[in-house]
Amino acid sequence: MIEHLLNGLLTALSFDVLPILIFGVVGGIILGAMPGLTATMGVAILLPFTFGMDSTPALVMLIGVYIGGIYGGSIAAILLNTPGTPASAASVLDGYTLTKNGQAARALSISAVSSFAGGLISTIILIAFAPILAGFALKFNAPEYFALALFGLTIISSISGNNLLKGLLAGTIGLLISTIGLDPINSVPRFTFDVLDLYSGINIIPVLIGLFALSEALSQLETIVNDKKHVLRSFSLKMLSRKDLKEITPTAVKSGVIGTMIGSIPGAGADISSFVCYNEAKRSSKNPEEFGKGSIKGLSAAEAGNNGVTGGALVPLLTLGVPGDAVTAVLLGALVIQGLSPGPLLFTYSPDLVYGIFSSMLVANVVMLLVGLIGIRFFCKIIEIPRMLMIPIIMFLSIIGAYAINNSMFDIGVAVFFGLLGFTLIKFSVPLSPILIGMILGPMAETNLRKSLLLYEGSWSFLYERPIALFFLVLTAFSVYTALRFNKKKEASVES
Numbered sequence: 001m002i003e004h005l006l007n008g009l010l011t012a013l014s015f016d017v018l019p020i021l022i023f024g025v026v027g028g029i030i031l032g033a034m035p036g037l038t039a040t041m042g043v044a045i046l047l048p049f050t051f052g053m054d055s056t057p058a059l060v061m062l063i064g065v066y067i068g069g070i071y072g073g074s075i076a077a078i079l080l081n082t083p084g085t086p087a088s089a090a091s092v093l094d095g096y097t098l099t100k101n102g103q104a105a106r107a108l109s110i111s112a113v114s115s116f117a118g119g120l121i122s123t124i125i126l127i128a129f130a131p132i133l134a135g136f137a138l139k140f141n142a143p144e145y146f147a148l149a150l151f152g153l154t155i156i157s158s159i160s161g162n163n164l165l166k167g168l169l170a171g172t173i174g175l176l177i178s179t180i181g182l183d184p185i186n187s188v189p190r191f192t193f194d195v196l197d198l199y200s201g202i203n204i205i206p207v208l209i210g211l212f213a214l215s216e217a218l219s220q221l222e223t224i225v226n227d228k229k230h231v232l233r234s235f236s237l238k239m240l241s242r243k244d245l246k247e248i249t250p251t252a253v254k255s256g257v258i259g260t261m262i263g264s265i266p267g268a269g270a271d272i273s274s275f276v277c278y279n280e281a282k283r284s285s286k287n288p289e290e291f292g293k294g295s296i297k298g299l300s301a302a303e304a305g306n307n308g309v310t311g312g313a314l315v316p317l318l319t320l321g322v323p324g325d326a327v328t329a330v331l332l333g334a335l336v337i338q339g340l341s342p343g344p345l346l347f348t349y350s351p352d353l354v355y356g357i358f359s360s361m362l363v364a365n366v367v368m369l370l371v372g373l374i375g376i377r378f379f380c381k382i383i384e385i386p387r388m389l390m391i392p393i394i395m396f397l398s399i400i401g402a403y404a405i406n407n408s409m410f411d412i413g414v415a416v417f418f419g420l421l422g423f424t425l426i427k428f429s430v431p432l433s434p435i436l437i438g439m440i441l442g443p444m445a446e447t448n449l450r451k452s453l454l455l456y457e458g459s460w461s462f463l464y465e466r467p468i469a470l471f472f473l474v475l476t477a478f479s480v481y482t483a484l485r486f487n488k489k490k491e492a493s494v495e496s
Helices: 002-012 018-033 039-050 055-080 086-100 104-138 142-153 164-178 204-226 242-263 270-284 296-312 314-320 326-337 344-349 351-374 376-384 387-406 409-427 433-455 467-495
Strands: none
Touching: 002 351, 018 039, 018 055, 018 351, 039 055, 039 326, 055 086, 055 104, 055 204, 055 296, 055 326, 055 351, 055 376, 086 104, 086 204, 086 270, 086 296, 086 433, 104 242, 104 296, 104 314, 104 351, 104 376, 142 270, 142 433, 142 467, 164 433, 204 387, 204 409, 204 433, 242 270, 242 296, 270 296, 270 433, 270 467, 296 314, 314 326, 314 344, 314 351, 344 351, 351 376, 387 409
């Protein structure tokens, strides 16, 4: 294995492959930073360009886009309160708060280092334990997916701010929105009102753009109208310190491992991983009240968690031929186009290619870190742009991003509607992130609960008969108990 890795590393650093890898990572970062242009879209866009390429450079470029795209979403999330991708939605909670406090460079450097840590850990685990993780992923069926989704939904209680009821209200809104479209089991239309565009449900990208980008732009516009003498926000170019690095390292390592485990489960992507890791970091923190108020551990957990998925999602793809998320589904197509058959035989007949991919992932994470740190001064220039110019730019990019998903004017309408909804909810201090969590995890919970009941002929025994499902249910109960206890302590301290 070591010999194959060294050969793969030499291939990744060769003059034929390295420029393509750098192009993929930088391109992925740019695409990820633009609202609506996800890593999946970036890989899909570049896929046709690989038709005439050799297998290794083609796959290396696409994986570079994948790694860069997941990280790139954090740039817009931290600077503009606009997640470039769903995977970066959790980064808004503390990243944008740091920016508002004049610590944009610190937040971006923490994001880059944590993303590198998560990606590096996931790649190392991928190299060392791919077959074991693949076996773990195979044990997941409908009951396990339901329990995982239920555990994920408890995150709502952790990110609801000062009012748990308002957070639960927002989460319920997200769950209700997720029911729009065809019933996942019986294909019966629900809440579609005979509108054909609603039959496929509400796409999460326009919702994300509306809730976070357009609502923020409207809020900023209102501030400018009410404050004629607005002065540009100042910020420091000071990056993370040694103390910060020491503080976030345990969180980044733990979140990278959790992200890899979640990524190895087919269907559980980076968006779920980032929120799960954020929730775990808050639960285990000695100062959970700091989360949502500029906690560097919260930002680190979200970024290491979503980048940890990059290696984990390749585990089922390469070992079983089963894509771990939407991006690896496109990569599966790329492998087939190159005449390769993902699965155990790929390690037997094409070890050079497999370990070339592994080595290129190590190099891609290093490139991502360097580009992220070197580009901080340039990225920070974004918040120096006067808000009277920035707001129209944000709105324009948001509209283009919403339209680009399906080339649909309907998606623009969805983004505008949720922008107005988000703006209204902000007025009443209702958190927006629980809506997104409800939309992401709602379909996963509903579909797998109903499948489980069908498999067990209406019996709920799957909740305690299956060890992995039972484990997640215990975690769910513990998470709810911890959140309720924390809220009671907070209320008691306010009263006193």
